[in-house]
Amino acid sequence: MVALRGVLGIDEAGRGALLGPLVVAGVLAPEGVDLEVLGACDSKVVPREKRKEILHRIAQEVLSVKVWVFTAAEVDDNSLTELELRAMAALIAELKPYRAIIDSPVNPRAIPSFAEELRRRTGDTGVELVIHPKADRDYPIVGAASLAAKVIRDGYVLVLRKRYGYFGWGYPGEKATRDFVRRWWVREGKLPPICRSRWATVGELIDPVLTLGKSQGTGA
DNA sequence: TCTAGCGAGCTCAGTACCAG
DNA sequence: CTGGTACTGAGCTCGCTAGA
Incomplete structure (x- = not known):
C-alpha cells in the first residue's frame, strides 16, 4: 500500500x-x-x-x-x-x-x-x-x-x-442517563453493561441511602 | 423561531506540596 | 523517599439568555 x-x-x-x-x-x-x-x-x-x-x-x-x-x-x-x-x-x-x-x-x-x-x-x-x-x-x-x-x-x-432503552446521550448531567442507571440497578440488581462502573456518579445513583445520608449530613 | 454565546456541573488525570 | 491530598485544567453536554 x-x-x-x-x-x-x-x-x-x-x-x-x-x-x-x-x-x-x-x-x-x-x-x-x-x-x-x-x-x-x-x-x-x-x-x-x-x-x-x-x-x-x-x-x-x-x-x-x-x-x-x-x-x-x-x-x-x-x-x-x-x-x-x-x-x-x-x-x-x-x-x-x-x-x-x-x-x-x-x-x-x-x-x-x-x-x-x-x-x-x-x-x-x-x-x-x-x-x-x-x-x-x-x-x-x-x-x-x-x-x-x-x-x-x-x-x-x-x-x-x-438494545437497552433510552438513556439520553450518556452524560452524568442528564436526567435520562441517571434515571436509566437507577432503573436498571433496581430491576437487574447490577449495573448495565454499557456503564462505566468506576465513575463516582454511579455510587451516588445506586446507593441512595448513602447519598441521602451525605446530603442530610452536609445540610441543616 | 432559531442560533450563538456563556456558565454550570459532571468526569478524569497530572503536578505540586506536605507530612511521616 | 514515599504516599496522600489539593489544585489545576482538560474533556463533555445541557440550559438559559440575548439577538437576528
Whole structure:
C-alpha cells in the first residue's frame, strides 16, 4: 500500500460520559485543503443535527477518516489517557502522516510527558507531533476529527438505545442517563453493561441511602 | 423561531506540596 | 523517599439568555 502523507487531526468524544463508548477519531488530509470552508470547526458549537452533514462534506475532500471505539468495559479497565494513547499511536502507525495535530487530553503541564510516551509508541515514523489544548477550535483538521468522533459516538448511542432503552446521550448531567442507571440497578440488581462502573456518579445513583445520608449530613 | 454565546456541573488525570 | 491530598485544567453536554 502506498502511504498518502498528509496532516492528521485527532480528537475524541465521550470522555466524560457515564454510559456508552469513548470514540477517538483521526482525519487525514493533504496540507492546503481548506476544511474550514466545509464547516470544520469546534464541534461543540455545531448543532448535533448539522454535524453529520458537515462530516459528509469533509469526508469527500480528505484522504481518510478513521475511528477507534472503546467500550465502557475497556474504559473501566484502563485510564482514559492510556486508551487515547493507544488509539493515537494506532492512527499514526496506520495513516503515516508527516504531522499529527492532537487535541490535548492532558493538563498542559503534562503535555511533554504525554508527547514523549506517544513518540515512544509511534517509533520511527518520523511524524511531527503538535499537541495543543483546544486544538479542535484552533485547527480545522482537528475540528473535523472532533466532528467525526461525535457523529460516530452518536451513532453508537442510537444503536445502544435500541438494545437497552433510552438513556439520553450518556452524560452524568442528564436526567435520562441517571434515571436509566437507577432503573436498571433496581430491576437487574447490577449495573448495565454499557456503564462505566468506576465513575463516582454511579455510587451516588445506586446507593441512595448513602447519598441521602451525605446530603442530610452536609445540610441543616 | 432559531442560533450563538456563556456558565454550570459532571468526569478524569497530572503536578505540586506536605507530612511521616 | 514515599504516599496522600489539593489544585489545576482538560474533556463533555445541557440550559438559559440575548439577538437576528
